[in-house]
Amino acid sequence: MSNLLSPDLQPSLCGPLLEMERLVLRQSIEVEHWFRSQWRVHPPPFYASVDLRNACFKLAPVDTNLFPGGFNNLADSALPVAVQALMSAIEHHCPDIRRVLLIPENHTRNQFYLSNVAQLAELLRQAGLEVRIGSLLAEIAEPTRIQGQRPDGAEFSLLLEPLVRQGARLGLKGFDPCLILLNNDLSAGVPTILQGLSEQRVFPPLHAGWSSRRKSEHFEAYRQVAGEFAERLQIDPWLIDPYFERCQDIDFHSRVGEGCLAEKISQILARVRTKYKEHGIQKTPYVVVKANAGTYGMGVMTVKDPSEIIQLNRKQRNKMAVIKEGLAVSDVLIQEGVHSYETVRDGAGEAVAEPVVYMIDKYVVGGFYRVHSERGPDENLNAPGAKFVPLPFASGCQQPLSHEDPDAMPNRLYLYGVVSRLALLAASREIEATHPAARGKS
Amino acid sequence: MSNLLSPDLQPSLCGPLLEMERLVLRQSIEVEHWFRSQWRVHPPPFYASVDLRNACFKLAPVDTNLFPGGFNNLADSALPVAVQALMSAIEHHCPDIRRVLLIPENHTRNQFYLSNVAQLAELLRQAGLEVRIGSLLAEIAEPTRIQGQRPDGAEFSLLLEPLVRQGARLGLKGFDPCLILLNNDLSAGVPTILQGLSEQRVFPPLHAGWSSRRKSEHFEAYRQVAGEFAERLQIDPWLIDPYFERCQDIDFHSRVGEGCLAEKISQILARVRTKYKEHGIQKTPYVVVKANAGTYGMGVMTVKDPSEIIQLNRKQRNKMAVIKEGLAVSDVLIQEGVHSYETVRDGAGEAVAEPVVYMIDKYVVGGFYRVHSERGPDENLNAPGAKFVPLPFASGCQQPLSHEDPDAMPNRLYLYGVVSRLALLAASREIEATHPAARGKS
Numbered sequence: 022m023s024n025l026l027s028p029d030l031q032p033s034l035c036g037p038l039l040e041m042e043r044l045v046l047r048q049s050i051e052v053e054h055w056f057r058s059q060w061r062v063h064p065p066p067f068y069a070s071v072d073l074r075n076a077c078f079k080l081a082p083v084d085t086n087l088f089p090g091g092f093n094n095l096a097d098s099a100l101p102v103a104v105q106a107l108m109s110a111i112e113h114h115c116p117d118i119r120r121v122l123l124i125p126e127n128h129t130r131n132q133f134y135l136s137n138v139a140q141l142a143e144l145l146r147q148a149g150l151e152v153r154i155g156s157l158l159a160e161i162a163e164p165t166r167i168q169g170q171r172p173d174g175a176e177f178s179l180l181l182e183p184l185v186r187q188g189a190r191l192g193l194k195g196f197d198p199c200l201i202l203l204n205n206d207l208s209a210g211v212p213t214i215l216q217g218l219s220e221q222r223v224f225p226p227l228h229a230g231w232s233s234r235r236k237s238e239h240f241e242a243y244r245q246v247a248g249e250f251a252e253r254l255q256i257d258p259w260l261i262d263p264y265f266e267r268c269q270d271i272d273f274h275s276r277v278g279e280g281c282l283a284e285k286i287s288q289i290l291a292r293v294r295t296k297y298k299e300h301g302i303q304k305t306p307y308v309v310v311k312a313n314a315g316t317y318g319m320g321v322m323t324v325k326d327p328s329e330i331i332q333l334n335r336k337q338r339n340k341m342a343v344i345k346e347g348l349a350v351s352d353v354l355i356q357e358g359v360h361s362y363e364t365v366r367d368g369a370g371e372a373v374a375e376p377v378v379y380m381i382d383k384y385v386v387g388g389f390y391r392v393h394s395e396r397g398p399d400e401n402l403n404a405p406g407a408k409f410v411p412l413p414f415a416s417g418c419q420q421p422l423s424h425e426d427p428d429a430m431p432n433r434l435y436l437y438g439v440v441s442r443l444a445l446l447a448a449s450r451e452i453e454a455t456h457p458a459a460r461g462k463s
Numbered sequence: 464m465s466n467l468l469s470p471d472l473q474p475s476l477c478g479p480l481l482e483m484e485r486l487v488l489r490q491s492i493e494v495e496h497w498f499r500s501q502w503r504v505h506p507p508p509f510y511a512s513v514d515l516r517n518a519c520f521k522l523a524p525v526d527t528n529l530f531p532g533g534f535n536n537l538a539d540s541a542l543p544v545a546v547q548a549l550m551s552a553i554e555h556h557c558p559d560i561r562r563v564l565l566i567p568e569n570h571t572r573n574q575f576y577l578s579n580v581a582q583l584a585e586l587l588r589q590a591g592l593e594v595r596i597g598s599l600l601a602e603i604a605e606p607t608r609i610q611g612q613r614p615d616g617a618e619f620s621l622l623l624e625p626l627v628r629q630g631a632r633l634g635l636k637g638f639d640p641c642l643i644l645l646n647n648d649l650s651a652g653v654p655t656i657l658q659g660l661s662e663q664r665v666f667p668p669l670h671a672g673w674s675s676r677r678k679s680e681h682f683e684a685y686r687q688v689a690g691e692f693a694e695r696l697q698i699d700p701w702l703i704d705p706y707f708e709r710c711q712d713i714d715f716h717s718r719v720g721e722g723c724l725a726e727k728i729s730q731i732l733a734r735v736r737t738k739y740k741e742h743g744i745q746k747t748p749y750v751v752v753k754a755n756a757g758t759y760g761m762g763v764m765t766v767k768d769p770s771e772i773i774q775l776n777r778k779q780r781n782k783m784a785v786i787k788e789g790l791a792v793s794d795v796l797i798q799e800g801v802h803s804y805e806t807v808r809d810g811a812g813e814a815v816a817e818p819v820v821y822m823i824d825k826y827v828v829g830g831f832y833r834v835h836s837e838r839g840p841d842e843n844l845n846a847p848g849a850k851f852v853p854l855p856f857a858s859g860c861q862q863p864l865s866h867e868d869p870d871a872m873p874n875r876l877y878l879y880g881v882v883s884r885l886a887l888l889a890a891s892r893e894i895e896a897t898h899p900a901a902r903g904k905s
Contacts, residue, residue: 050561053550053591057558102543105826109551110496119492149495348721384547 034361034433035077037300041256042436048254049435055253056383056442065109065383066225067202067286069176071378071441072391072403074359076303080436081263081359082444083309085239087225087452089208089379090126091389092144093136093171096411099379099387100144106381107148113382115222120151124215125204127158129181139177141204145316150296153196155397156181157212164194189219200224207232208315208348224443229452231314236354237267238455245446250443259296261440262288263357268312271344271353273333278353282310283327285355290327291356307358307399310341312350320350321360321401360398365390365410369453375402375410378441385438412437474874475804477519479742483698486879490696491877498884499824505891507825509552509644513883514833515818516801516843522745522878522888523705523801525664525751526845527681529667529894530648531821532568533831535578537611538853541829542586549590550824555824557664560641562593564634566657567646569600570615571623577611581619597636598623599647599654600727606636618714631661640664648672650757650790671894673756678796679709680897684802685889688831689871692885701738703882705799706731709755713795715775715784720795724752725769727797732769735799748842749800754782762792763843765800802840807832807852817844818854827880830854854879 034042045052071082084309108141145152167179184192192198201223207230211428217434244262251258266285271278293306305325312320318340342350364371378389390410393402476484487494512531512857567580570808579615587594609621623636643665649672686704692699708727728750735748747767754762762783784792806813814836821830830853835844
């Protein structure tokens with residue numbers, strides 16, 4: 022799964038964040054009670070993954086993925102917990118079902134992604150469901166067997182089948198599922214064949230796909246969640262919440278909207294400088310500019326000064342202008358950059374790492390470090406060349422150790438799990454707020 | 464945790480049982496769907512453990528414990544799953560709670576049992592609850608710290624506190640719990656201090672304690688569950704269900720009731736002989752005579768011929784007449800004996816083993832082998848000298864491997880998990896049927 026042997030992880034915390042961790046550990050009963058009460062009102066998404074950044078003085082989610090694509094990177098020891106969480110998700114969302122149709126992304130040549138699909142399908146089978154895989158690709162006109170090999174050498178095999186639409190139901194030839202589980206983030210829009218499936222359950226709901234989802238709406242919901250959580254703990258919400266702003270109607274090619282970008286970048290940098298001063302942090306603030314819809318680390322840029330926006334060369338503009346599926350970027354999120362001071366040591370030296378936490382239903386089931394040896398602590402690690410090291414969840418992310426010090430790994434992972442679940446709760450509220458019916462009302 | 468290094472477990476199946484396992488694996492989707500539908504009507508007990516016996520041609524529960532006392536014997540790798548299952552149990556039974564009062568047995572000198580209590584309390588804490596331990600012992604008049612050492616050398620510490628009853632509520636000084644979790648099986652009757660707690664939730668319910676519970680009622684419920692399951696799979700229910708009969712008003716001291724015992728033993732042996740012939744099994748049938756209420760392997764006897772009952776000497780009579788807490792035995796279960804052909808190899812040779820499967824809420828969370836080097840395959844292993852080896856649940860008991868052969872360990876453990884959950888379902892129905900209100904009706 023990784024070429025990095027014996028990773029030397031040092032997820033340290035300092036200053037006010039270390040104090041916050043102590044508070045969270047001390048009040049974990051209240052924290053868990055609050056989560057339980059929140060899930061009753063805001064049911065968690067079926068699954069999600071959260072990219073965290075740990076700057077020692079700050080720990081925050083920077084991306085929440087509702088179509089997680091790295092189940093293949095979980096440690097083997099995480100799989101029983103994942104199966105049990107899937108059983109719980111099924112029990113809550115759809116206890117009466119037997120058959121699930123999994124719809125993956127269209128990358129039929131990406132061995133990493135395909136092994137994720139194979140892993141997810143196997144976990145669903147082990148949770149007691151009949152699973153088949155339907156492809157949105159027009160070229161899959163016949164059931165097509167794909168053989169692959171995981172980075173660790175294990176072989177896998179997938180059968181991709183053409184989708185069959187009949188009236189309001191979607192299925193495969195001879196397979197009429199009760200649940201349609203999307204592992205396709207709908208970046209290219211919602212295909213007609215997925216629309217109006219009124220008789221089947223579709224998770225995540227279509228409006229959670231990137232054709233309509235906006236990161237700014239997620240982080241708006243997260244700001245509220247983090248605010249409520251921080252108030253309960255009597256901490257500064259900034260410790261877990263990155264500032265963000267949004268610019269719309271941007272055209273990187275024709276340099277439309279540069280004014281908005283430069284202004285928002287200035288504003289965020291100024292606010293971060295104030296916070297750094299307040300907490301005595303000797304670091305250079307930066308912001309991350311990224312497409313407000315989309316994923317795969319495309320259309321992402323690190324900026325330390327607003328003037329950089331004006332000075333972008335043609336190549337840089339092109340890189341920002343287009344993301345996955347060739348979509349043009351006109352809606353942009355400007356997010357406070359959170360340094361990553363976690364490193365993984367490999368043969369060649371230290372590489373910057375960021376934790377990615379996986380959740381199914383309301384449970385943290387595992388995660389991994391995304392590691393990039395050619396990127397700095399203030400850069401996006403979700404880029405070609407990234408490697409993955411399973412998080413050392415030997416005792417699970419849900420278990421604080423009441424008798425150990427806050428620096429103990431299980432307690433650090435517990436804090437990661439808490440912050441990730443705050444993002445999960447934000448995603449739940451975001452999906453509620455952006456439901457077409459809810460939008461119609463407002 | 465065990466002196467037995469590298470156990471060489473050989474849980475083999477043969478004949479019709481191997482065929483049944485293939486059916487269960489092939490129909491695991493229907494099996495899991497059926498369990499889900501059953502749990503909606505018959506919610507699972509908070510926790511339970513099931514003693515299984517695997518005779519190769521037959522796999523059956525022989526005891527279902529609603530106050531499991533071996534959480535200390537679970538493998539470390541089972542703990543994350545156990546914590547998650549506790550979170551699920553709390554969510555179902557009592558999502559609004561924060562504080563739980565754990566009431567253990569009164570064995571303050573049994574290091575094995577105390578480390579079970581410490582483990583259970585820690586798991587509950589990790590599931591997000593405030594846990595304190597209240598003792599029924601009159602000698603615990605002050606909070607009393609007990610230090611102990613687990614067989615593996617790890618130290619533990621417990622604070623036992625005196626119970627405080629106020630009106631309809633039970634608690635400790637300065638601690639008002641919402642949930643009372645019994646790990647005390649109430650063999651000695653329901654103490655007054657536990658009666659009439661109308662404002663708090665008590666799990667398991669008081670009527671599930673041995674002061675009113677009867678094994679025969681459990682196995683009556685199990686017979687129905689196993690029958691329904693066998694009908695779905697079109698198998699002989701005897702493969703998973705031991706015959707049993709009951710004799711009441713027995714007095715071993717004064718030899719009252721020997722006629723009933725001898726007659727029922729004869730009947731069961733005859734029926735088992737017929738089954739052995741039907742399935743071509745070349746073994747000597749036997750029955751196990753045990754107290755219909757009670758546990759700890761006390762008051763248990765193996766019989767191969769009814770004449771043995773008449774020939775019991777004084778010592779044997781005394782052994783059968785009295786069980787835990789000095790209670791006299793007058794109500795007896797006569798159960799078909801299920802040979803145990805599982806062995807664990809240690810330095811000294813082979814020792815007979817039987818699996819004990821642990822469940823929390825509806826989830827199989829782990830288990831262990833109870834191993835006894837001085838007992839034969841047709842003897843009770845729950846006796847002084849037993850050792851414990853964690854079950855190799857590396858990938859969990861809930862996960863069949865669709866791509867491996869039925870003899871693969873995960874598939875064998877999956878079958879163990881299925882049969883254990885049948886016993887769990889029987890316990891749920893038993894607790895419903897024996898509820899004082901339900902009894903009043905019938």
